[in-house]
Amino acid sequence: MVVGYGKKLRVKTREVNKKAKKSYKCPSCSRTKVKRTANGVWACKKCGTKYASGAFEFKS
Ligand SMILES: [Zn+2]
Numbered sequence: 001m002v003v004g005y006g007k008k009l010r011v012k013t014r015e016v017n018k019k020a021k022k023s024y025k026c027p028s029c030s031r032t033k034v035k036r037t038a039n040g041v042w043a044c045k046k047c048g049t050k051y052a053s054g055a056f057e058f059k060s
Contacts, residue, residue, distance in 0.1 A: 016056045024058035027051075034058055 024034040026044040033046040042051040042058050053059050 019057045
């Protein structure tokens with residue numbers, strides 16, 4: 001029996017969404033303007049630099 005599996009999955013999804021929607025600090029211009037544009041692709045809204053990083057979390 002798989003009790004509680006669905007609940008755990010929902011919590012994890014919520015965490016991931018929170019990280020994916022967050023703005024991250026740009027290593028290039030130091031502004032917190034890096035947003036996810038696609039899976040694994042992040043772009044700085046300030047200086048336009050694009051980064052390949054985690055699918056749901058920006059790691060500089
Ligand atoms: Zn930038």
